[in-house]
Amino acid sequence: MKELRIATTLEEALALIAEGYQPVAGGTDLVVAARGGNSELPDHVVAIDRLAELSEINSSTGGLQIGATVSHARLMSDESVVDGFTALADAAALVGSPATRNVGTIGGNVMNASPAMDTGSPLVVLDAEIVLRSARGERLVPVSDFWTGPGQTASEPDELCTAVAIPNLPSDSGSAYVRLEYRRAMEIAVVGAGAVVSLDPDGDGRVVGASLALTAVAPTVIAVHGIADALIGRLIDESALADVAALAGDQASPISDLRASNDYRRHTVGVMARRAVEAASRRATGESILVPVNRSIGIGAVT
Amino acid sequence: MTIAETPRFVRADGPDKVTGSGRYTADMQLAGMLAAKFKFAEVAHARIVRLDISAARQIPGVLAVLTDDDVPDVRYSAGLADRTLFARDVVRYEGEVVAAVAATTKEAAQAAVDAIVVEYEPLPIVDDLEAATADGAVLVHPEWESYSASPGIPRDGNVASHSSVVRGDVVRGLSEADIVVTSRYVADGSHAAPIEPRAVVAQWEGDKVTIWSSTQVPFAARDGVCHTLGLPTNRVRVIVPHMGGGFGGKCGFHYEAHVAALARAARRPVKLVFTRREEFIAPDRRRESMIVDLTTGVKSDGTIVARRGHALLDNGAYTADSSFFPQLAVMHLAGPYVIPNVEIGAELVYTNHQPSGSVRAPTAPQATWARESHTDEVAAALGMDPVEFRLLNAVETGTVGPSGQTYDEIGLTDCIRKAVAASETAGPLADNEAVGVAVGWWPSIPAPSGAYVKIDGDGAGQIVTGAQECGTGSVMTLRQLAADELGMDPEEFQIVHQDTAVAPYDTGATGSQTLFNNGRAVIAAAGQIAEQLRELAADRLEASSADIVLSDGAAHVAGSPDRNVSIAKLARTASYCELLIGHGSGPPPSAPEISGATCAGDAGMAAWVAPQFSCHAARIRIDRDTGVVRVIRVDAVHDSGTIINPTGALGQVEGGVVMGIGQAISEGTVYGTDGRQRNPALLEYKLQTAADAPEIHTQFVEIFTPDAGPRGAKGIAEAPNVPTAAAIANAVTKLIGRPVSHLPMTPERVWEATR
Numbered sequence A: 001m002k003e004l005r006i007a008t009t010l011e012e013a014l015a016l017i018a019e020g021y022q023p024v025a026g027g028t029d030l031v032v033a034a035r036g037g038n039s040e041l042p043d044h045v046v047a048i049d050r051l052a053e054l055s056e057i058n059s060s061t062g063g064l065q066i067g068a069t070v071s072h073a074r075l076m077s078d079e080s081v082v083d084g085f086t087a088l089a090d091a092a093a094l095v096g097s098p099a100t101r102n103v104g105t106i107g108g109n110v111m112n113a114s115p116a117m118d119t120g121s122p123l124v125v126l127d128a129e130i131v132l133r134s135a136r137g138e139r140l141v142p143v144s145d146f147w148t149g150p151g152q153t154a155s156e157p158d159e160l161c162t163a164v165a166i167p168n169l170p171s172d173s174g175s176a177y178v179r180l181e182y183r184r185a186m187e188i189a190v191v192g193a194g195a196v197v198s199l200d201p202d203g204d205g206r207v208v209g210a211s212l213a214l215t216a217v218a219p220t221v222i223a224v225h226g227i228a229d230a231l232i233g234r235l236i237d238e239s240a241l242a243d244v245a246a247l248a249g250d251q252a253s254p255i256s257d258l259r260a261s262n263d264y265r266r267h268t269v270g271v272m273a274r275r276a277v278e279a280a281s282r283r284a285t286g287e288s289i290l291v292p293v294n295r296s297i298g299i300g301a302v303t
Numbered sequence B: 001m002t003i004a005e006t007p008r009f010v011r012a013d014g015p016d017k018v019t020g021s022g023r024y025t026a027d028m029q030l031a032g033m034l035a036a037k038f039k040f041a042e043v044a045h046a047r048i049v050r051l052d053i054s055a056a057r058q059i060p061g062v063l064a065v066l067t068d069d070d071v072p073d074v075r076y077s078a079g080l081a082d083r084t085l086f087a088r089d090v091v092r093y094e095g096e097v098v099a100a101v102a103a104t105t106k107e108a109a110q111a112a113v114d115a116i117v118v119e120y121e122p123l124p125i126v127d128d129l130e131a132a133t134a135d136g137a138v139l140v141h142p143e144w145e146s147y148s149a150s151p152g153i154p155r156d157g158n159v160a161s162h163s164s165v166v167r168g169d170v171v172r173g174l175s176e177a178d179i180v181v182t183s184r185y186v187a188d189g190s191h192a193a194p195i196e197p198r199a200v201v202a203q204w205e206g207d208k209v210t211i212w213s214s215t216q217v218p219f220a221a222r223d224g225v226c227h228t229l230g231l232p233t234n235r236v237r238v239i240v241p242h243m244g245g246g247f248g249g250k251c252g253f254h255y256e257a258h259v260a261a262l263a264r265a266a267r268r269p270v271k272l273v274f275t276r277r278e279e280f281i282a283p284d285r286r287r288e289s290m291i292v293d294l295t296t297g298v299k300s301d302g303t304i305v306a307r308r309g310h311a312l313l314d315n316g317a318y319t320a321d322s323s324f325f326p327q328l329a330v331m332h333l334a335g336p337y338v339i340p341n342v343e344i345g346a347e348l349v350y351t352n353h354q355p356s357g358s359v360r361a362p363t364a365p366q367a368t369w370a371r372e373s374h375t376d377e378v379a380a381a382l383g384m385d386p387v388e389f390r391l392l393n394a395v396e397t398g399t400v401g402p403s404g405q406t407y408d409e410i411g412l413t414d415c416i417r418k419a420v421a422a423s424e425t426a427g428p429l430a431d432n433e434a435v436g437v438a439v440g441w442w443p444s445i446p447a448p449s450g451a452y453v454k455i456d457g458d459g460a461g462q463i464v465t466g467a468q469e470c471g472t473g474s475v476m477t478l479r480q481l482a483a484d485e486l487g488m489d490p491e492e493f494q495i496v497h498q499d500t501a502v503a504p505y506d507t508g509a510t511g512s513q514t515l516f517n518n519g520r521a522v523i524a525a526a527g528q529i530a531e532q533l534r535e536l537a538a539d540r541l542e543a544s545s546a547d548i549v550l551s552d553g554a555a556h557v558a559g560s561p562d563r564n565v566s567i568a569k570l571a572r573t574a575s576y577c578e579l580l581i582g583h584g585s586g587p588p589p590s591a592p593e594i595s596g597a598t599c600a601g602d603a604g605m606a607a608w609v610a611p612q613f614s615c616h617a618a619r620i621r622i623d624r625d626t627g628v629v630r631v632i633r634v635d636a637v638h639d640s641g642t643i644i645n646p647t648g649a650l651g652q653v654e655g656g657v658v659m660g661i662g663q664a665i666s667e668g669t670v671y672g673t674d675g676r677q678r679n680p681a682l683l684e685y686k687l688q689t690a691a692d693a694p695e696i697h698t699q700f701v702e703i704f705t706p707d708a709g710p711r712g713a714k715g716i717a718e719a720p721n722v723p724t725a726a727a728i729a730n731a732v733t734k735l736i737g738r739p740v741s742h743l744p745m746t747p748e749r750v751w752e753a754t755r
Ligand SMILES: Cc1cc2nc3c(=O)[nH]c(=O)nc-3n(C[C@H](O)[C@H](O)[C@H](O)COP(=O)(O)OP(=O)(O)OC[C@H]3O[C@@H](n4cnc5c(N)ncnc54)[C@H](O)[C@@H]3O)c2cc1C
Pocket: A022, A023, A024, A025, A026, A027, A028, A029, A030, A031, A032, A048, A068, A069, A094, A095, A096, A097, A100, A103, A104, A105, A106, A107, A108, A109, A110, A111, A112, A116, A117, A118, A119, A159, A160, A161, A162, A186, A187, A188, A189
């Protein structure tokens, strides 16, 4: 016999989770995987989608706190996300279909921990922290330590993700997320890349900070090492972008599967990386590139 | 009437479908109904050394477990009876049914399936078309000499059927050519992938069974049940509730007999609903993979003098309706061109893959993709514009085509000019854009078909037809034909259809044939009532029946609109004396004669009745860094004769184009070395989505075609699926400088070709 409880307070949810109930938010991973026969539906499930305190987006001076049950549809259109943390909006706008985006949540995406998750690279480059709560209390885990393998996270079984906290970017910064798409909806990331680029406000467009992360080319989303060293002090020109692509290709450890060979993934992750860096740097100059980048520049552009 | 003047006629089943009030087979509930589940082989080729169902029978709630031992010893399949309902001794593909279970719940049925013990001795897997036709190949059906087959099927080796067209002297033609171009193309198999996985419900009452099935061809389904279970046709009734698409995948006789046999054994109604995975691996209907070799010789002025061609088609493990595929493939490798010397052959090859069968325009998208890509290669070798090259060689009214058929009035060159002109209106091409052009052709299929029409005492009309609606809307269009014949409004007619016990025979939603043949039947049936109405009105209006005109819901005397009586009044009169009942069928159009071709394995497909022609111009954009191709716009121009229902015809073209895009760039079955499908799921088998659909601009070259369908109409449902992939391919080649010779042209394959 399966049991579904609908939590009405956070305390109730935490108590049930401590008893072994598994949280469900949108159910687009949990329920769909069970129906597809990939993993059985847990016997005890607690729905967290009605907890108002998990569905807020709060700006503070230091940054943004995004509640765990905020949907992708909201992420892609929320002004504070689109203005300050654009890569995350780029990613949310690519998730599945309108239906998937309306019910799928950022908390579910983070906790499901797929190497192909679209919000992963943006959260890495934006230096986010995952806010975890249990009956024992609250703690914050930097995303760089959070995903430990496919479907695996640093959270404890009794912990609920309540929010994602993202610090503000320095001025003259921009971010972007780009994904390889074989079609324009219902896609899964074959490869993707997120980037943050900060420019010298007084300089002539020289880079003062940069980060880059890659999607679906390793057991988890990965940060690219050495990207800041490679770019700081340079202009984002063809030679800088070629270096970005090479760095990304070198650090990727893609597999060959039905969706692509490792050769093709290694090549295209470089292409995505350079496009993400280019879009982020253009946004850093104040240029407005509509969300998602995939629909604004390159092959996916809507005409 | 031109297309602009024809009244827009919207299908009647739309509201039901979009509001969710429509009921599909899987929605059915009957008292005491059981759930069915199948035990599939799950291996591609093996001998069954042990099959033990005893544990499955013990599972609580299980009321029937059937295997080959429990059904009559009958082989079936049109043309070549190579199948049995349940695996016998050997399984030949992963989706073969080994056993079937009926139980009170789905879970119990699944538990019983899991409890069935099957031990296999593996057999070598036949999955390479060339190896399968080589000497000494492992045979998929070693003892097939004992199967019954149509004459002309040799039952030897792994070739399930073959066909060729030979005209003129190819060796001489090629030797006299100035330029000879040779190409090889390989197409992966693909799927119909309807949104509704199939479902079957069966219920016995005494010695009669009623079967509700999501089939495109209820009469063929009925006949399959009768044949395999040994029943006369009047004891099997097949009814089709709403259908969620078919695209050919639901043609043929599939699982109706399995479910009927389960219901009989369990003495309860039984329902089978496939999962998406089952829908991918099991039915004997998927688009065949193909290897194509083409050699064409041309004069330096651009005229084609000779073509040699050969295709290998993957039949899979059993023959569904595919025996005639080689002949269709041959016609598509030849193409709608004047070629004096041809020698083209095709072979349908047994493998341990899922059986192939009629998916929308069988053989055509792949073979046309190969031929039209080759056509652009030939034009490039000549240094000639590919459109000019096509116009120079295309068949025209009065010319003799590659199979020796002389064409009546046809509009192919018009289609080409109009498609190219329309695509040029879309503005200049960016440097990552190109337009590719391809032509296609497709036969109309004459077949017997019947309908009744009645008008009751209140003047309301009813059409009772054997025709089947699979989502194309063509059955709905029958109302328009009956109404026109009787001077009534289409809205005054209801349709009773897709019930084999109630209506006369029709082939079903297959071969673009519904309106083409059943339209004739409905017009004939309505014509009988029109005759009755004219007699009644003549009496009433004191005129000669020859002078009575039926229009606007009334009968009036020609030239005197004031002397009239409403059809409703006449209907009331008739309801007290001789009822208004019409029945119709009418003789199907006959096949034209052909001359000068010799045909081995002639399946009657070398002479095409009312052939349809088309030209698509596809504008694409390429991402050179990744190989991703997007189709921006397709200009589709079709000669399908008179267009009876423009709204419906546009829908067919748009759907066909989008399906064609899928086949071009994203849809393909990937097989593992174990002979099993690796992508039997919608995430990994990539259909195009609404978000991917390009702008589609459609035009019809309307030519009244004699010896065709009603009012000079040809078919329309399959033709739009024929040239799209080819047009896209030719655009890709323009951008990357060489053809991508493997279908689908996935981003990775395009990228590989650019390296
Ligand atoms: C058709 C389709 C298309 C998709 N396309 C994409 C895509 O393009 N990109 C992409 O990244 N993903 C995609 N997904 C996956 C999925 O939609 C996302 O991962 C989504 O964000 C999951 O959120 P959810 O609320 O539905 O998660 P759920 O299914 O509710 O939960 C997922 C997992 O996280 C756990 N969980 C959920 N919330 C919490 C919480 N607050 N604290 C602790 N654990 C929690 C659940 O127990 C479960 O294990 C797609 C899914 C579908 C069905």
